[in-house]
Amino acid sequence: MVRRISWAWLHGSASARVSLAALLTFVTLGTGAFAQTTWHVDDDVCPAFGAGTVEDPYCRIADALNAAADGDTVLVARGTYAEAVVILGKTVHLLAADGPESTIITGDTKTSPVVRLQQASGRMKGFTVDGPNAGLQVINGSPIVEDCIITGNQAENGAGLELSGASRGAGNHPTIRNCTIQGNRAVNTGGGILCSGRGGATIEGCLIESNTAAQGGGIYVVAGPSVNILNCTIRDNEASGSAGGAALSVGRGARVTMDGCIVSGNRAKAGAGINCSEGRPTISNCTIEDNVAVEIAGGINCKSAGSPSIANCVIRNNVAQMFNGGGMTIQTNSHLLITDTRITGNRARNGGGVYVFDQSSPIFRDCTISNNIAEPMGDTHGYGGGLALGGGQPYLFRCLISGNQADSAGGIGLTDNPNSVVFDTIVADNVATRVGGGVLCNHTQAQLANVLIVRNRAGFHGGGVYNYNEGSPMLIHCTVADNTAEEGSGIFGGAGSNPTLVNSVVWSNSGAGMDFDDTSDAMATCCDIQGGWPGEANIASDPVFVGGGNYRLRAESACIHACPVIGFGKGKETDLTGRSRRPCSASDMGAYEFGPGDYNCDRRVTLADFAGWVECETGPSEFYIKPACEAVDDEGSGTIDLYDFAAFQNAFTTP
Numbered sequence: 001m002v003r004r005i006s007w008a009w010l011h012g013s014a015s016a017r018v019s020l021a022a023l024l025t026f027v028t029l030g031t032g033a034f035a036q037t038t039w040h041v042d043d044d045v046c047p048a049f050g051a052g053t054v055e056d057p058y059c060r061i062a063d064a065l066n067a068a069a070d071g072d073t074v075l076v077a078r079g080t081y082a083e084a085v086v087i088l089g090k091t092v093h094l095l096a097a098d099g100p101e102s103t104i105i106t107g108d109t110k111t112s113p114v115v116r117l118q119q120a121s122g123r124m125k126g127f128t129v130d131g132p133n134a135g136l137q138v139i140n141g142s143p144i145v146e147d148c149i150i151t152g153n154q155a156e157n158g159a160g161l162e163l164s165g166a167s168r169g170a171g172n173h174p175t176i177r178n179c180t181i182q183g184n185r186a187v188n189t190g191g192g193i194l195c196s197g198r199g200g201a202t203i204e205g206c207l208i209e210s211n212t213a214a215q216g217g218g219i220y221v222v223a224g225p226s227v228n229i230l231n232c233t234i235r236d237n238e239a240s241g242s243a244g245g246a247a248l249s250v251g252r253g254a255r256v257t258m259d260g261c262i263v264s265g266n267r268a269k270a271g272a273g274i275n276c277s278e279g280r281p282t283i284s285n286c287t288i289e290d291n292v293a294v295e296i297a298g299g300i301n302c303k304s305a306g307s308p309s310i311a312n313c314v315i316r317n318n319v320a321q322m323f324n325g326g327g328m329t330i331q332t333n334s335h336l337l338i339t340d341t342r343i344t345g346n347r348a349r350n351g352g353g354v355y356v357f358d359q360s361s362p363i364f365r366d367c368t369i370s371n372n373i374a375e376p377m378g379d380t381h382g383y384g385g386g387l388a389l390g391g392g393q394p395y396l397f398r399c400l401i402s403g404n405q406a407d408s409a410g411g412i413g414l415t416d417n418p419n420s421v422v423f424d425t426i427v428a429d430n431v432a433t434r435v436g437g438g439v440l441c442n443h444t445q446a447q448l449a450n451v452l453i454v455r456n457r458a459g460f461h462g463g464g465v466y467n468y469n470e471g472s473p474m475l476i477h478c479t480v481a482d483n484t485a486e487e488g489s490g491i492f493g494g495a496g497s498n499p500t501l502v503n504s505v506v507w508s509n510s511g512a513g514m515d516f517d518d519t520s521d522a523m524a525t526c527c528d529i530q531g532g533w534p535g536e537a538n539i540a541s542d543p544v545f546v547g548g549g550n551y552r553l554r555a556e557s558a559c560i561h562a563c564p565v566i567g568f569g570k571g572k573e574t575d576l577t578g579r580s581r582r583p584c585s586a587s588d589m590g591a592y593e594f595g596p597g598d599y600n601c602d603r604r605v606t607l608a609d610f611a612g613w614v615e616c617e618t619g620p621s622e623f624y625i626k627p628a629c630e631a632v633d634d635e636g637s638g639t640i641d642l643y644d645f646a647a648f649q650n651a652f653t654t655p
Helices: 007-011 061-067 607-616 627-632 642-653
Strands: 002-005 024-027 038-041 073-076 079-081 085-088 093-096 103-105 115-118 123-125 136-139 144-146 149-151 154-157 161-165 175-177 180-182 185-189 193-197 200-204 207-209 219-221 226-230 233-235 248-250 255-259 262-264 267-270 274-277 282-284 287-289 292-296 300-303 309-311 314-316 328-330 337-339 342-344 354-356 363-365 368-370 387-390 395-397 400-402 405-408 412-415 421-428 431-435 439-442 447-454 465-468 474-476 479-481 491-493 500-502 505-507 514-516 523-525 545-547 550-553
Touching (some): 038 061, 061 073, 161 200, 431 465, 607 627
Parallel strands (some): 079 103, 085 115, 093 123, 144 175, 154 185, 226 255, 255 282, 267 292, 274 300, 309 337, 314 342, 328 354, 342 368, 354 387, 387 412, 405 431, 412 439, 421 447, 465 491, 479 505
Antiparallel strands (some): 002 024
């Protein structure tokens, strides 16, 4: 018996396009149970029925599939096939001999998808699916669909591709690889792709563009599936409904992992890039850029306890045209973890970079929020150029907030959130045309610790920090310097605001460093405040910064070893860089401890300090450092190593 099979398409790469003439021919003897057949289809023989051989191929794909058994291959010649294709309960490989540009399935009815793979495995490769109704539907199976173009399809839901599994497990996890899903239109959800049910799917290396729906113009994931979206480009999709999610809309129970994707140029009323409602996706190594929301959340919208984890992403140049959250909006009890992410160049009326409200408590760690703009609209002023944080308990840790602009709260706006925390953060070079160049505190008792607030500008009040309407934050080990405003260039308080300053420095701001109206005042303890301020252990002495934009202290500073060591933030006793404040029995004023390199607390870096490094160095088997050696851990890693020696060497050789 003579049989032919296309090994290049069955096992080769996406570029392995072969013609019928190039098919490998081999001879299989006998009728063994493991024999597999290649069935041939060519619409050039229509209307003849055909026999499925090379010499006499079938006219229709459906006839070849009916004849195929598990493990068989159906090889389709170039052409346009106006039929509905169904693979039901089989492991069959459906391959196009010449690729999707020349092998097109258009369907033959307005009530069925063009292609349906149900309880099927095997591979579908190299077709264009372009029909009047839904495009490709995968139900309860694990096929691999690759190198296909799914375009121009229409449906109520899941117009381009619908993936649905009844249960989790390897038997219900299709893979969609290197496909283009474009120009599809759904009335409700999932213009490009709809993922639903309890199964899973992997969507890898795909281009998902120019699809439309009311929700999830590009992708809509709902009702519990586990979906991996890897290295995809999701662009120029549109969601017309208020729920948004032009690129990816994640709903209740959905588990989504999104890695290495580009989400760009999408449009929606809300959540133009990603709309997350009640879902908990993991988003990493992604770029979310140039998306436009008519109302809120140009880049990402998280609501109704939608709580993704976002890591190592770039969220840039997104726009919310009418209201809030150019880069992100976080609302209605949503609790996010955002790490190592850059949020830059976004625009909105409030919260140019990020807008948070309604009892949401995101955590920002090691993030840069820069060059965002809160723009005025009509008579309404723009608020919160970098972040507008209202309600809940937002937490900022080791972040850089710089170069943002607004009418009020150029860098950070804190409103109605009594327990907000800003730790180990730099707030620099932000601008407010009215009040609060760096930080604005309105009806909040937020805690700011190890925060460097420098070179911010306000047109009227509070170049560094503006407190209003019982805005009474606590500033611990903060440095507020080189800020400008007409009044309260460093810190301003009004309308019953009473901030507390501990172990902090307020110096070199334009005009009076601190100003308060008749209803407000500040309590300061062990602080260096230009012009002086009443309070225990306060001084009014030049802190002697290193200079040139470096706000560390020089050895002659009166701020060194001037204050008691205090714990804050669950016993936190380190400075802005993570260096311990404990070893010298007294801590320094401001955001930075003196050093590095001064291990014996004599305000000099000498060979005696090097001896301390040698004594304290930890080996590879040592997992902690002795309390007496904490001062030697200059880079705050929990070990004494060559990185700390490099810090000592730099200080030792620098006059």
